[in-house]
Amino acid sequence: MNIPSRGNNDFDAIVIGAGFSGLYMLHRLREAGFHTRVFETGDGVGGVWYWNRYPGARCDSESIYYNYTFSEELLQEWTWSSRYPEQPEILRYLNYVADKFDLRRDIQFQTRVTAAHYDEDNHRWRITLKDGTQVSATYFISGVGCLSAANIPKFKGLDTFQGKWYHTGHWPQDEKVVFKGKRVGVIGNGSSGVQSIPVIAKEAGHLTVFQRTPQYTIPARNHPYDPAFIRQTKETYSQIIPQLHESWAGFPIAPSPRSALDDSPEVRHQVYETAWEKGGFFLTYTYNDLTINEASNETAAAFIRSKIRETVHNPEVAEKLVPHYYFGTKRPILDTHYYETYNRENVTLVDVKAAPIVEITPKGIRTTEAEYELDILVFATGYDGMTGPLLKIDIRGKNGLTLKEKWANGGHVQTYLGLANAGFPNFFMITGPESPSVLANMPLAIEQHVDWIGDCLQYLRGHGVCEIEATPEAEQAWSKHCKEVADTTLYPKADSWYTGANIAGKPRSFLIYLGGFGVYRNICLDVASKGYEGFSLV
Ligand code: N01
Numbered sequence: 001m002n003i004p005s006r007g008n009n010d011f012d013a014i015v016i017g018a019g020f021s022g023l024y025m026l027h028r029l030r031e032a033g034f035h036t037r038v039f040e041t042g043d044g045v046g047g048v049w050y051w052n053r054y055p056g057a058r059c060d061s062e063s064i065y066y067n068y069t070f071s072e073e074l075l076q077e078w079t080w081s082s083r084y085p086e087q088p089e090i091l092r093y094l095n096y097v098a099d100k101f102d103l104r105r106d107i108q109f110q111t112r113v114t115a116a117h118y119d120e121d122n123h124r125w126r127i128t129l130k131d132g133t134q135v136s137a138t139y140f141i142s143g144v145g146c147l148s149a150a151n152i153p154k155f156k157g158l159d160t161f162q163g164k165w166y167h168t169g170h171w172p173q174d175e176k177v178v179f180k181g182k183r184v185g186v187i188g189n190g191s192s193g194v195q196s197i198p199v200i201a202k203e204a205g206h207l208t209v210f211q212r213t214p215q216y217t218i219p220a221r222n223h224p225y226d227p228a229f230i231r232q233t234k235e236t237y238s239q240i241i242p243q244l245h246e247s248w249a250g251f252p253i254a255p256s257p258r259s260a261l262d263d264s265p266e267v268r269h270q271v272y273e274t275a276w277e278k279g280g281f282f283l284t285y286t287y288n289d290l291t292i293n294e295a296s297n298e299t300a301a302a303f304i305r306s307k308i309r310e311t312v313h314n315p316e317v318a319e320k321l322v323p324h325y326y327f328g329t330k331r332p333i334l335d336t337h338y339y340e341t342y343n344r345e346n347v348t349l350v351d352v353k354a355a356p357i358v359e360i361t362p363k364g365i366r367t368t369e370a371e372y373e374l375d376i377l378v379f380a381t382g383y384d385g386m387t388g389p390l391l392k393i394d395i396r397g398k399n400g401l402t403l404k405e406k407w408a409n410g411g412h413v414q415t416y417l418g419l420a421n422a423g424f425p426n427f428f429m430i431t432g433p434e435s436p437s438v439l440a441n442m443p444l445a446i447e448q449h450v451d452w453i454g455d456c457l458q459y460l461r462g463h464g465v466c467e468i469e470a471t472p473e474a475e476q477a478w479s480k481h482c483k484e485v486a487d488t489t490l491y492p493k494a495d496s497w498y499t500g501a502n503i504a505g506k507p508r509s510f511l512i513y514l515g516g517f518g519v520y521r522n523i524c525l526d527v528a529s530k531g532y533e534g535f536s537l538v
Contacts, residue, residue, distance in 0.1 A: 019047015021143030149388030221279025250441030416470035474534025
């Protein structure tokens with residue numbers, strides 16, 4: 001079949017989002033000669049790194065691997081300052097990429113996509129922008145990210161609050177939030193809360209942290225990179241990249257071959273102590289069964305609990321901070337002086353599981369036990385992860401079926417490889433649900449998807465195919481496989497955003513592929529090499 005010709009508002013491909021995903025997708029498609037347009041809500045590139053400007057926001061992946069690898073020149077040109085750089089540096093990197101590859105001319109900023117409907121007769125996606133403009137494309141590609149739909153709990157009375165309030169993921173772009181001398185409240189202690197709380201505490205008059213579930217966090221031990229290490233890594237990048245591609249999570253760290261139960265308590269303690277001192281995610285790599293064996297998991301959990309009790313001077317506060325879920329089954333967190341922050345005189349910890357928040361009042365927060373007066377309230381309450389950003393858009397495939405309806409059918413999300421959906425031809429999701437995404441090194445996971453989609457579109461063009469669609473059978477099999485893999489681990493047992501448990505009414509399923517990045521990458525390559533097995537091509 002022929003692909004219909006296009007007008008001014010008609011493109012070969014439309015991509016949503018100008019973060020890591022959208023920028024590389026644009027570059028890749030433009031290089032291949034596809035007429036591509038990116039729509040981005042913000043007025044600059046960066047995606048989550050554009051919006052997350054909260055105090056203390058920084059990367060928690062080793063930055064030397066937290067970048068694109070597609071351009072050797074870019075790899076050589078860019079140098080990260082430290083192990084875990086702050087948000088402005090990561091945003092500078094993405095701006096640098098946009099400039100280097102001249103990407104901005106095909107990005108329309110301050111433009112929200114509100115709807116995308118598939119026109120079956122013409123094999124085109126009809127896309128609506130917030131101002132009502134209609135555009136169309138043969139291929140519709142989502143680069144909306146996994147964690148971009150903010151979760152702001154519907155507390156009674158928020159509209160009556162007389163102070164100022166912010167969500168970490170929508171920090172103001174042009175207002176400097178000044179905490180000096182102010183009574184500040186932070187709700188939430190996931191990665192965003194744990195990063196921002198120590199920084200806010202240093203400036204605020206008084207900080208009250210409203211904690212529902214205590215979390216495990218590990219010291220990041222950030223430090224400037226040694227120039228010799230950077231030089232050596234840059235010289236050997238061509239050998240490192242294949243290792244990243246084959247690895248479990250997109251980092252060149254080999255998993256331990258040992259169970260935590262193979263070592264005596266003394267040896268194991270030393271292993272954990274060494275990892276704790278190194279900082280970062282080393283502790284999660286110490287043994288191969290921490291997320292699959294309850295007894296092994298407990299050894300690591302108990303080690304971190306002992307660190308909390310050692311660090312926090314007030315035993316009552318320490319006990320409130322001690323977590324009891326399986327370590328690692330909620331996203332592990334890296335911190336800089338998080339637990340130490342509770343030794344400060346200007347910091348109070350409120351356990352809102354014991355005394356839940358009843359309402360927000362004009363003056364602050366009222367729990368079942370007390371009212372806390374606040375000038376500034378920070379929601380570090382996370383996101384409707386994985387599916388939320390996609391479901392904010394009215395996406396309709398064949399027969400007018402909405403993505404929301406499709407994913408509600410059978411009570412859980414189903415995708416093929418986290419890349420595609422039966423019933424939604426020519427629609428691709430970069431790091432969609434049921435791909436390794438957030439459990440892998442994100443820029444690498446994004447690159448893998450973008451390359452796969454780019455190759456696929458070139459294949460379709462080369463073979464005169466105008467429509468590609470996942471088959472229902474392939475999709476069911478993939479979803480079943482994802483669930484089976486997840487069920488061999490402890491992950492589904494936690495109430496986390498990985499499962500959708502953090503959003504009231506969201507169907508619960510494990511939304512990330514847990515088979516490992518390297519394994520997944522090979523599956524995708526295999527599917528492509530078999531002429532896109534599991535897809536129907538018309
Ligand atoms: O969100 P979260 P986040 N009442 O969902 C609490 C990535 N990230 O923005 O655990 C009271 O983890 C909630 O409590 P509970 C990273 O992948 C990366 O911190 O549900 N509390 C929890 O404490 C991360 O995992 C970086 O009981 C409420 C908190 O809010 C993901 O983003 C930095 C509540 C939410 O924690 C999300 O992290 C930042 C309520 N009604 C984020 N509702 C990097 O370092 C929610 N909470 C790269």
